[in-house]
Amino acid sequence: MHDVLRALQSGNRFLVASHAAPDGDAIGSMAAMGHLLLALGKQVALYDISGLPRGLSWVKLPGEIATELPPLDDFDFIVALDCGDSRRGGPALQQAMAQHPTIVVDHHVNNPQWGAHNWVEVTRSSTCEMVAELALTLGVPLTGALGEAVYLGIVTDTGHFSFDNTSPHCMELVAQIMRQGLKPAPINELIQNQWSLPRFRLWGEVLGAANLYFGGQLGVIRITREQLERLGADAEDCDGLANFLLRVKGCRVVQSLREDEAGGLKLSLRSVSELNIQPVAAAFGGGGHRCAAGASIKGALDEVEPRLIEALGQVLGA
Secondary structure, eight states, X not given: OHHHHHHHHHOSEEEEEEOSSOOHHHHHHHHHHHHHHHHTTOEEEEEOTTOOOGGGTTSOOSSOXXXXXXXXXXXSEEXXXXXXXXXXXXXXXXXXXXXXXXXXXXOOTTOOOOSSEEEEOTTSSOHHHHHHHHHHHTTOOOOHXXXXXXXXXXXXXXXXXXXXXXXXXXXXXXHHHHHTTOOHHHHHHHHHXXXXXXXXXXXXXXXXXXXXXXXXXXXXXXXXXXXXXXXXXOGGGGTTHHHHHTTSTTOOEEEEEEEOTTSOEEEEXXXXXXXXXXXXXXXXXXXXXXXXXXXXXXXXXXXXXHHHHHHHHHHTTO
16 A cells, blocks of 8 residues: 555656446546545546446546547556456556556455556455545545545445445445535435436346256346347446346355357356355456456357356355
């Protein structure tokens, strides 16, 4: 942490970036880091290859998120947030980080720490929690847009304080943010009430076709390109499907496979607290956390799905 603090204090111009298909913690940590750097009198630009998700268009950003990299000569450091490895931000960012001083702040298991300055703590609830620690250490209060951004990352990465990564410390941070003015009801409405009608229809169709294996311990769902196109939905509308299927009584692991536009598959894995599914995601070229992991896989649904079911059956001891 102290190496990162010194780097943030020494530089003047920062490119703040996160992973492709950003979630609440990715956008929240980018926004929080940007607001922190501006409070320190620094110059900031934001980059994400996927841009800002529709459902997070309400977030108060310190600037627009560019989807194309600006010239690296304009920056002293790249700040990579919530990226489990250097590939997660896309090829352009990966190449840029190999050529330019990079600060890595992350909480994913097995992060290879590729930056010039690395702060990786897997026990943290979220990357936003870590940015909040930086702000408090530097004397910047968690108020206004910075506090809202930190809250977004913590609440989404802990599943609204229901996942095993919910710690007393992150709860204390949220309490501190609330004491400084944040009202949870309005921001929770913004976080949760963003669904489209195509998303409702997609969820009904996908969940209605779910299958259970190993005595109901493994839930399996698939999302095809045909479904997405027919229903007018997209990849963002699939977020949360795997978590929702875990609500089935007796279900301990959920496997979700979605066909992507490039002809590959996007894997999402979720599990109950005592089961570690991260090694399965890693075996298929991905990564993540103990109970929430994923991967991008080349292959067809009917070919990949049985291999995953077998691997997850071993995790379940089935």
